[in-house]
Each structure stands twice: as C-alpha cells, then as structure tokens.
Amino acid sequence: MKAWRRVAAVARKDLLLEWRGRDAVLPAGSFGFAVLLVLGLVSGGGGEAAPSALWVSVLLAAVLAAGRGADREGEEGTREVLLLYPGSREDLFWGRWLALCVVLLVLAAGLWCAQVLLFDAPTRGAGVLILAALLATAGLGAAGTLLAALVAHVRAGPLLMPLLFLPATVPVLLAGVRLSETAASGAPAGPWWGVLVVFDLLFLLVGPVLFELVVEG
Amino acid sequence: MSPWAWVLTAYGCAALLVGVYAWRLWRRLRQVSRARLGEGET
C-alpha cells in the first residue's frame, strides 16, 4: 500500500470512530465551554479578555481531545494490531495527526462561536483567524499526537499529558492570543506568523521521528 | 530584611538544595557499592 493510503486509512478509522461515538469532540468541547464560562465569569466577560479565554480553552480542550484517540486504542486493544500492519510507523503518526487536526478545528470553531456569544467579542478579521486556527491546529495536532502516544504506556499518563503539553505549546497560546487581537483591531501581526510557522515546523519535523521511536516495542 | 539577609538566604537555599541532592547521591552510591562488594564476597 502506498504511504498516503495508509495515512488516509488511519485518519479515516479515527474519524469514523469519532463520528460514531463523538467521544472526543463532545467531552472536550463541553470542557472547553466550561473553561470559557469560568474564565469569563472571573474576568468580568469583557471583550479584551476574549482572545486569552478562547485560546486557553482551545488548548485545554486539545489536551483532552489528543488523549482520546490513544485511549480508545488502549481500551479496545487495537494499538498492538495497528502496530503490526506493514509499512512505516510514520504513516500512523500522519494519520492520527490528520484526524486530530480535524477534531481540533471543529473544537476551535465551536469555542470561537461560544466566545463571540459569551464575551460579545468582535467578529472582524475572519481571514486572519482562519489562517491562525489552521496553523495553530497543525502544530497542536502534531504535539498532541506525539505526546498522547508518549504517555499511552505511562501510569497516570492522562495526568502527565497536560504537564508536558501546556508548557510545550506556550508559543501557540501566545501567538494565538496576539493574532486574535490583531484580527479584531487590524494592527500589524508582528512576528506571530513566524512563531506559529517555526513551532509547526519543529513539531511536524521532530514529531514523526520521535513518534516512531516512542511507539515501538 | 537587610540586604545581607536576602543574599545569605539565596546562598543558603542554593547550598541546601544542591547539598541535599549531593548528599543523597553520595549515600546511594555508597549503598550500591557496598551491596556490590557484598555480592562479590558471598
């Protein structure tokens, strides 16, 4: 089988299971909504707090969503089967990454809508926001796929996931917040596109290599 | 607090942290090498 077909098969499997169960999007999305609600409550719900609240909720929801795919395979014992298939483990990474990116985009879109409603946030600059969301999703997806595989065989793995994920993805959080502000105000974006691109490059280059080393055996 | 108290607190913290680490390391090293000596004798 060609590499891209293996990638597509893994992504399709993850997305199909997600579509049938919705066991990542619904819990992670509801959790993200709860985070938004709590942050809005303590910050007074002003528009200037909206970008921070949005990106914190996206990041925290991403922690849950990223762990879900690996958990599902753990529960059903399909992880070992998946590893037995011929071909490069890298394809497994890209398949998972693709599926996680789709889930993250859905989550980000939903949380963005919730943030507009809750914080009365401006809806200007859709182009900037969509591009930022795509770039952020690519990086978060790679980090999430790698770290979820990493903690899959660790006791208290779900507890270690945020410990590793949140500090590592600080650049995405900061870039996302600033780019959201940029989208609303029309100010120049400064170096933030560069930060997102460098973060993406780092995790998309290192992610698959480390993933292969992490999942073996 | 006087300036020297802050300075000495900082140095004390450093000495304590590194000292405890080094001491525990030294103790464990001694234990392990003792255990290995013991294995050699029996």
Place this chain on the structure above:
Amino acid sequence: MRAFAVGGTAALLSVGLFLALWGSPPDAYQGEYVRIMYVHVPAAVSAYGAAAVAFGAGALYLWRRDRRWDFVGRAGAELAALFSGLTLLTGMLWGKPVWGVWWAWDARLVTTAVLFLLYVGCLLVRDLADDPERGRRLSAAVAVLAFLDVPVVHYSVVWFRTLHQGPSISLQGVKLAPEFLLPLAVNAVAYLALLSVLLAERARLASLEGER
C-alpha cells in the same frame, strides 16, 4: 582522578564564594543584592548546560540504544530540573528586594519555569512508564523535545511581553563592570565544574544500579 575532580570543584566553589561575598564590591544601584547574581546566573547556566547534556545523551540513546547514554541522559534531566529549580528560587529571592515582586513576567523567568516543568515531566515519564526500557526511550524523547521547544517558548514570551507593554524590567539593564565580571566568571566555572561532577556521579550511580 575522582578525588581530584571533587577536590578541585570544592576549591573552585570556595574561591567563587569568597569572591562573591567578600571579593566583589556592592553595586552602585543594587547594593549588596548584586551578590545574588553570582549564584543565580551560574545556576541558570548550569541548568541549560544540563539540559543540553540531557538532549545530546537522549538523542544518542535513541539513535544507538546504548545504556550508557541513558545513564548520562538521566543525570542530565535530573540536574536540569534541580538547577532550573534553583534558578527560579534565587531569581525570586533577588527579584523581591530589587524589583519589589517575587515574580516578574520576564521572558527568562518564564522560559526557566517551562524548562523546569518539562524536565520534571521527563523524570516522571521515566519513573511511571510501564517498563524500564520504555521509560528510558520516553524520557529521552521528552528531553530532546524539551530542548528544541524551549528556544521557541523563549522568543514567543519575549515578543509577547515587549511588543505589547513596552520593555519590562530586565536583568540586561545591569552593565557589568570588570569587578563584577570576574567573580561571575569564576562562579560560573565553579558551578559548571560542580555540574560535571554531579553528572558523572549520578551517571555512575545509574550504571551501578542498572547493572543489577
């Protein structure tokens, strides 16, 4: 050889301590507080040195699968956590009297905190993995990832603070005159020697324990 290294390090540390507490004059602006720099900066240098060692050893372990690299990597990760923790602690003890706050959202402080958290995660992953061989692999992967990620974190925090609110209080404001530079250099060398000794001994302990 070992006794020589330990003795030399102890001597260097004593000279460094003497220079820091007696040999160097108080700073014109900061007064005696400047002496905290002689423990804070060398600790930070050692933390990044240890992180670099953990990175190199982790990468080599993942490549070669030689247990000896893992012993070094484990020592590096532990010492990176120890020295970054020490950097944070002394940074706070310096910041409170000089800046008036325990914590400033300075890029270097935040980066060091991120470094600390990632290496704590690295150690936890190793200890909590379901088998030791996997733990070695996973912690090596985290050490590699953390080291590559930290520069990106650093620059993003620099820009996040500076481009928005104007430059925050920064340690860079202190211009270093020679009478401060010498004690700092001696202390940095002494701490790096201490780091090397601790690295070597920790790796030796790991190898002794690993053989059983």
